[in-house]
Amino acid sequence: MTLKTMTLTIPVGFAHTNAHICYDDTTREGVLIDPGGEAAKISAKIAERGITIKAILLTHGHLDHIGASDELREALKTEVYTSKKEAALANDQNMNGTAFFRMPPITATIDHFLEDKQELELPCGKIRVLSTPGHTHGHLSYYLPHADILFSGDCLFHESYGRYDLPTGDFAVLRKSLMSLFELPPQTIVYSGHGQATTIEHEIAHNLIHKS
Secondary structure: OOOOEEEEEEEEOOOOEEEEEEEEOOOOEEEEEOOOOOHHHHHHHHHHHOOEEEEEEOOOOOHHHHOOHHHHHHHHOOOEEEOHHHHHHHOOOOOOOOOOOOOOOOOOOOOEEOOOOOEEEEOOEEEEEEEOOOOOOOOEEEEEOOOOEEEEEOOEEOOEEOOOOOOOOOHHHHHHHHHHHOOOOOOOEEEEOOOOOEEHHHHHHHOHHHHO
């Protein structure tokens, strides 16, 4: 059976973080990436499309990417995946940003630790885990080769890139991660943690990293 991979982007929370849903249009099963807040809003969109979420994937542990993770993990009866480093960051209030913003503690229950180049067989197709540190030390991106789709979190943005002045950030490391993403097929559609979608081809030509 041929997959028809679809995406849905839902901006949520104070930082307008993009929560992404990637699903197969035939089976209506898929994954949720970076549920940063507004669990009710995300749940409503899932119900509206008749989607069953089989996994929650986190690119990294900042509060604006994990804010609704535990609530939706429970409500959707699914499990959460990220790297071991980001699991620790997500549950450290000084590292995930909640202490800085003087917010109530935010945590994220992590069920599975992911490694670089690991491949996950999920309803929306095979997802390849890419280690893309620099914004944070355990940041991950998720690549779907069959669909030419990349979920880049806060590593790669439209004509820009993630900040590196937060705990565990490092510009030299981030630059290396960006260069590795630019080796993906040029037609790859990039869905970032904030802002509009783009393509690898566009970013090779226009991204600010080439001017830094």
